Amino acid sequence: MFAYLLAEQRISRPAERTTDPFGHGLINDRQRAFFDRTSLRSRLREMVLDRGHRVLTVEGGPRTGRTFTWFLIHHVLASQGIHPCRIRMSEYTEPVRVAELTGFLNDEFREWSVRIDHHSSEDQQADRLVSQLRGRMREERRSVPAQPRHWLVFDDSESVRFTEPALRAVVRLVRAVVEEEMADRLRIVLLAYDGWLPPDVEGYTAREQLGPIGIEDLHDFFRTVAAEAGRPIDADTARGLAAKVLSETGHDGCLPDGPLPLTTAIQHTAAGLGRSLYQGC
Structure with a gap:
């Protein structure tokens, strides 16, 4: 029947x-099903069209699709000719250090060519990483102002996934995006986020709470x-x-x-x- x-x-x-x-x-060449999430879809649209927030956090309980949100992000950005960078924190058995974060960004964005001193302290490496990324954004703004924005997606972004210096480096990047310094070049998404941003920064992010x-x-x-x-x-x-x-x-x-x-x-x-x-x- x-x-x-x-x-x-x-x-x-x-x-x-x-x-x-x-x-x-149906997303990703009709290979995946994505259910509901009207509010999330609306937030992504506003971010892509530069009418909304610059940083998005996605929270929720187990089996609510927090990390699965990546596939919708990839789908909509691909339709706009944007290639997002996804850092899968769960692939690391130990908390991610600044050196590993730097290496990943260099693999994804070879034109950035970020360099840190592996013999310096991790706090110094974090300072160097953030400073260089700010410089790269300024260079891009001057040379290719019409280039699509970079999207950086931290998947499984619970605070325990980072060392303290690496977490502070990410907080500083988020702050730079929120406070205009990198606003025209970078968008950041934190999937499975668990509340580690300072209140003065978190108040300027789009927060999406997923339920079943x-x-x-x-x-x-x-x-x-x-x-x-x-x-x-x-x-x-x-x-x-x-x-x-x-x-x-x-x-x-x-x-x-x-x-x-x-x-x-x-x-x-x-x-x-x-x-x-x-x-x-």
């Missing part, structure tokens, strides 16, 4: 496709994807697709208005069913 309903929906005349990347349900998704968000996801494909579906078809996701991932016992953990299985299954809405387009 469900397959019949979906086929019947496809017979209808195709509508105009939804092309706004900030609102997409619900079954209704699955319904909305499929209707959004169908609109993207130019083949809108009705509420019954959307509910049928959502029920299939819940059944295939072992969550069919979830209450209609209860929370739903944002697991890899749910995302993968929803993305696969979402792609099926494009068949025949």
Whole structure:
């Protein structure tokens, strides 16, 4: 019966496709599902268009998609021709030191060519790193003022992921972005952030608190994807697709208005069913 309903929906005349990347349900070449998060999408749009904050923090409990937010960021920035730099803090077994942070930035932004003295103290290295980055931003402003801004995304950015000098260096970078010094060249995003910015800085950041998704968000996801494909579906078809996701991932016992953990299985299954809405387009 469900397959019949979906086929019947496809017979209808195709509508105009939804092309706004900030609102997409399927992202990253339709390989990933991204549910809800209207406020987050709006904040990203404002940041990209230079109408909002320059620093974004994303908080929330386990399985709310804090670090998964990276894929939406990458998706919308790619649509604008911007290549964001992602530092995955969880890949390091020990707290990240200034030297490791410097090496990563040099790998991502070879034109910056930041240098520190590995024989100096880590506090001195932090001073040198921040000073050089400020200099690079000033040089870019003079030479290529129209160049797209740099986006620096710290994934899993809990304070325990950094040494104290490295954390202070990041705080100084955030402050420089907030207080205009680097405002026209750099944007910073802190995923899985746990409140380590000073209050006078944090007050000028956009703070996004993520909660669990619900079954209704699955319904909305499929209707959004169908609109993207130019083949809108009705509420019954959307509910049928959502029920299939819940059944295939072992969550069919979830209450209609209860929370739903944002697991890899749910995302993968929803993305696969979402792609099926494009068949025949």
